[in-house]
Amino acid sequence: MPSNTLPVVQVKPLVKGSPAYEAERVSLLEEFAAKVPDSLRLPIELINNPPKNVTNVPQQCGLLTPEELAITEKYDATTLAALIASRKLTSVAVATAFSKRAIIVHQLTDCLTEWFMDDAIEQAKHLDEYLQSTGKTIGPLHGVPISVKIHLPLAGHFSEVGFSDTRVKDKEDCHIVAILRDAGAVFYCKTNQPQAIMHLETVSSWGRTLNPHNINLSSGGSTGGEAALLAMRGSVLGIGTDIGGSIRGPSAFCGIYGFKPTSYLVPRKDFVAGGSIPELGILATAGPMCGSLRDMDLFMSVLLDSKPYLVDPRLVPIPWTGLKSLPQPKPLKIGIMMNDGAIVPQPPVMRALNWAAKKLKASNNFSVKTFEPYNTAKAIKNIRLAYWPDGGNGIKKHLAxxxxxxxxxxxxxxxxxxxxxxxxxxxxxxxxxxxQFRCDFASHWASQDVDFVICPAFVGPACEHETSFYWNYTAFWNYVDYPGAVVPTPIKAGKKGAEKYAADAPAPLSKEDEHVRQMWEEGDFEGAPINLQIVARKYHDNDLFAALEKMQWVLELP
Structure with missing residues (x-):
């Protein structure tokens, strides 16, 4: 890459396009680099010879002050909002700290598509002046920095829908961004997504986003830029989108919180410029990605307390109670789905499932049983067909x-x-x-006599680059349109060869299962975090958060 672009860590070459495309890509990268001062650039020696785990580099690189390290490492969004409201921190200090950390993280993971620190500081100044003059905050997110996935329109900045030919500068915020802005949020960057917004790996014209815990692994997709940024504390709260696992997959790969609501609960107006062909059959939804359970709740409450259904009548007007929902009958009936009937999860995921089952069984608040999977292979076949009613021809037209x-x-x-x-x-x-499948599955769920299901978020930990083939554990829930949250566990993948499938593991359930086992034997997943997924019935999103509140201490959720 030419020297007037910003050097970033790279572990695998990108597929080359036409000369005209490559020239345009270099132009975009040069445009990005022009905004990054020398004072925030990492040494080229580090970029060329990075550690496998880069999560400690921001703390050790010397580019952030002690105050900036404290701001970006010690607090979640809920605490930051309180500290700014009480004038213990200024919006400018917070915007500066997260902007600086974000560009450091980008150089290590290639997670951003746009970085606008100056705009963020200007916005933060106005917020500080308003608080100083009135004694009041703009709203519950006053001064809280929020990162935004590239395809969501943000006024004055660029968006694209997964193809370079769709890049435009937006004049207005989309609905979800407008609500967050009205609540006082500060915007400072946009994050990377994959081609077509339809991979569980983030690779685009902007480059390949790496997993901070192990750069030889994927950060997930399609909201992989957000996940990598949040995992390294370059953001405290981000907006993800999900039509097959695009919030839950990257959140799980990077060890953070992520929530996919039921469709038409969260604002979707102007969500994707020009609409999306896959949504003829499967609706996408937006949701929070963050570092704490209560920040997921804060994000949802801000959005739904604004009564977005008055602007977009497609939305279902369900008030948000979330973590403050009324107590549910004891004990909660939890089903543990150890596998989906098609692919047995890789060993660290099985370890996490067994850990969670043991913890919950030891509590008087939960009744735990096995949840039997339901026709996963059919659901996954059907959703893959439903994504592309145009036969994939729209993608090829964009590329051409x-x-x-x-x-x-x-x-x-x-x-x-x-x-x-x-x-x-x-x-x-x-x-x-x-x-019909949704009706049949609802009957199946009822026959299992459970309130919630705990299951894997992926077939294993974060996968190696270019191997994110099997979305079963997330896409199934998109097909039936059930809400799901992924939460971190204390479990991580060990060194290569240190962990094997259990001796009593079932024989491979499918050729896909055989492939997953082969990838485990051949791959190096050291340090990859393990998340679990908790799922509720459709439109039982509040009940899901009430259950998470009960599980919080048992499952060690921060």
């Missing part, structure tokens, strides 16, 4: 327009649906089959 290369994981996700565009009757048939 710019010379952008078709990435391997894009080819992987469209391969089952490639072909002629479906007719309206065929799309209707897909939807009818989906709806």
């Amino acid at each position: 327009a710019s010379g952008e290369p078709l990435l391997p994981l894009t080819q992987w996700i469209i391969k089952d649906a490639e072909g002629p565009e479906l007719t309206p009757a065929q799309i209707l048939a897909q939807r009818l089959e989906r709806d």
Whole structure:
């Protein structure tokens, strides 16, 4: 890469596009680099020879003051909001600290697509002046810095819908951003996403986002830039989106909190410029990615307390009670799904499931039993077809327009649906089959006699680059449209070869299961965090948070 771009850590080369595309990509990277002062650039020796785990570099690099380290490391968003409101911290100090840390994290993980520290400080100044003159905050997020996934429109900044030819500068905020801005949030960066916004690995024109815990692993996708930034405390609260695991997958890969609400609960107006073909069959939703349970709750309360359904009548007007929901009957009935009937999770995930089951069984607040999976293979086949009713031809048109290369994981996700565009009757048939599956699964859930399900978030820990093939454990819940949160555990993957499948593990359940076992034997996942996923029935989002509040101390959730 030319010297007038910002050097970032790279571990695997990108697929090259046409000369015109590559020239445009360099131009974008030069535009980005021009805003980064020398005082915030890491030594090139570090970029060229990084440690496998880069999470400690921001603390050790000397580019942040002790105060900035404290601001970015000691507090969650809830605490920052309180400290700013009480004038113990200024909005400017907080915006400066997170902006500086974000650009450091970017050089180590390639997580950003845009960085605008000056804009953030200017916005923060106005907030400080307002608080000083009135004694009041703008709203519950006054001065809290929030990072934004690139495809969500943010006034005055660039968005794209997963292809370089769709990049535009937006004149207005999308609905969800506008609500957060009205609540006092400060915006300072936009984060990377994959081509087509449809991989569980984040690779784009901007580069490949790395997992901070082990840079040879994926940060996940499609909200992988957010996940890497949050894991390294370059952000305290981010906006993710999810149509197949795009909040839960990267959050789990990077060891942070993430929540996928039921569809049409959270604001979606102007969510994706021009709409999204996959949403003809499966609705995406937005949700929080962050470092604490109460920050997920704060994000949801700010959005839903604004009564967004008055602006967008598609939304279901359910008030948010979240962690403050009324106590539920004791004990809560928890189903543990050890595998989905198609792929047995890799050893560290099984260890985390057994850890959680033991913890919950030891508490009088929970009744724990096995949850039997339901027809996962059919759900995953159907959702892969439903994502691309145009046969994948829209993707190919975008790529042809710019010379952008078709990435391997894009080819992987469209391969089952490639072909002629479906007719309206065929799309209707897909939807009818989906709806029948949802009814059948609701009956299955009832037959299991559980309130909530705990299951893996992925087939293993964060996967090696270019191997995020199997989304079963997240995409299934998109197909049935159930809300799910992923939460960190104390468990991490050990050194290569240190952990094997259990002797009593079932024989491979499928050829995909065989492949997952092979990848475990061959891969190096050292240091990767393990999250678990907790799921509730459709539109039981408040009940899910009430259950998380009960689980908080048992499962050691910060």
